[in-house]
Amino acid sequence: MVAGGFGVGKTTFVGAVSEINPLRTEAVMTSASAGIDDLTHTGDKTTTTVAMDFGRITLDQDLILYLFGTPGQDRFWFMWDDLVRGAIGAVVLVDTRRLADCFPAVDYFENSGLPFVIALNGFDGHQPYTPDEVREALQIGPDTPIITTDARHRADAKSALITLVEHALMARLR
Amino acid sequence: MTTPPGGHPYSGGQQSPGEHGQNRFNFPSAPSRSGQGQHPYQQPHRQPGPYDQPPQPRIEPVQPRQTPQPSPAGGTHNPLVRPYAMTGGRTRPRYQLAIEALVHTTAEPARLQGQLPEHQRICHLCREIKSVAEISALLSIPLGVARILVADLAEAGLVAIHQPGGDESAGGQPDVTLLERVLSGLRKL
Numbered sequence: 001m002v003a004g005g006f007g008v009g010k011t012t013f014v015g016a017v018s019e020i021n022p023l024r025t026e027a028v029m030t031s032a033s034a035g036i037d038d039l040t041h042t043g044d045k046t047t048t049t050v051a052m053d054f055g056r057i058t059l060d061q062d063l064i065l066y067l068f069g070t071p072g073q074d075r076f077w078f079m080w081d082d083l084v085r086g087a088i089g090a091v092v093l094v095d096t097r098r099l100a101d102c103f104p105a106v107d108y109f110e111n112s113g114l115p116f117v118i119a120l121n122g123f124d125g126h127q128p129y130t131p132d133e134v135r136e137a138l139q140i141g142p143d144t145p146i147i148t149t150d151a152r153h154r155a156d157a158k159s160a161l162i163t164l165v166e167h168a169l170m171a172r173l174r
Numbered sequence: 175m176t177t178p179p180g181g182h183p184y185s186g187g188q189q190s191p192g193e194h195g196q197n198r199f200n201f202p203s204a205p206s207r208s209g210q211g212q213h214p215y216q217q218p219h220r221q222p223g224p225y226d227q228p229p230q231p232r233i234e235p236v237q238p239r240q241t242p243q244p245s246p247a248g249g250t251h252n253p254l255v256r257p258y259a260m261t262g263g264r265t266r267p268r269y270q271l272a273i274e275a276l277v278h279t280t281a282e283p284a285r286l287q288g289q290l291p292e293h294q295r296i297c298h299l300c301r302e303i304k305s306v307a308e309i310s311a312l313l314s315i316p317l318g319v320a321r322i323l324v325a326d327l328a329e330a331g332l333v334a335i336h337q338p339g340g341d342e343s344a345g346g347q348p349d350v351t352l353l354e355r356v357l358s359g360l361r362k363l
Contacts, residue, residue, distance in 0.1 A: 017363075023311035025273075027318060049316075054307055059359025066274045066305060086272050086338045088348050088356060114347075158363055165357045172350050 001083050003070040003109070004093035005101025009121045009151035010069035011053045013093060017157035018055020018067060026051050027079060050076050067161075070105070080108060089115035089168040091160050093151060096120055096129045099137060106138060115168040119149040119160045271306050271321045276336040278303045285332065292323055293332070300333055 002010045015022045027050045053069040071079050090109050094102045109116040131146035149156045279300045286294045310320035327333040
């Protein structure tokens with residue numbers, strides 16, 4: 001899974017390492033959003049479409065890795081629950097200029113027990129904060145890797161995925 | 175989605191039965207949290223190539239369509255059929271398919287005669303192995319509907335499904351062997 005706040009670069013990250021252009025699948029959510037969505041423009045709207053972008057990497061003849069970018073809004077937890085089952089882990093992308101945007105994702109994965117790594121996406125190539133500073137700000141334990149990345153670059157995205165799988169493997173062996 | 179609320183072709187301006195039926199969509203209601211960034215649904219151009227995507231991920235409410243859409247020659251989308259009409263109103267497959275479950279067909283084309291068009295399209299697509307997510311995306315079918323249709327096909331023996339490997343004792347999480355294979359595969363990329 002690739003998680004993080006809106007506009008943090010999830011789809012960019014997926015696209016950088018995916019062998020196909022990121023695809024979008026949609027699920028339909030109904031009624032529960034009626035009280036909180038702005039219905040002014042939509043008349044009798046009773047459905048909301050939740051879009052989720054994903055890519056794939058064929059690792060071997062019989063092994064395909066799918067990368068799912070989680071829907072940005074944290075009220076779509078049900079989609080996350082669906083994804084967590086069977087997932088290896090999550091890359092939580094963080095824009096350090098908007099650190100709070102990643103809180104819901106971090107909380108979610110801490111609670112679900114899914115292994116995750118924090119990847120600081122350096123916009124314009126800048127990394128204004130070090131991983132240690134971010135670790136302190138986010139109150140992330142020492143076991144969770146925090147790395148810097150550039151979601152636009154394949155090598156960076158690949159490296160982040162390797163870090164994640166190594167971390168997941170360590171967690172399983174521990 | 176394919177039709178606007180109230181836009182059912184056979185019910186005119188009245189509320190269609192589907193208005194209530196929509197509460198039976200596959201996905202449960204989301205917790206009520208504050209939502210932001212809602213955009214009115216932008217009318218997309220409806221001739222998507224298989225891998226064409228809109229530029230930005232967005233969460234979009236559905237807005238009633240003003241004009242009926244012509245059905246593309248390729249039959250990629252039929253705007254006059256509500257998503258769950260394809261499934262006979264069922265909102266849950268007989269067994270739970272993972273979003274990343276792989277689907278593959280080896281059925282002879284002759285066996286597809288008489289199947290629903292959506293079933294045929296899925297079979298056609300899955301001559302090369304595809305995940306449930308890809309079927310949903312490439313055929314513009316909502317995820318929940320794709321799951322049901324694929325489960326139908328599996329029951330009819332028209333597709334084989336490869337559910338992802340997982341360690342049952344660990345809540346379906348990938349086992350160590352699988353993780354090692356993924357790690358090795360990633361390093362070779």
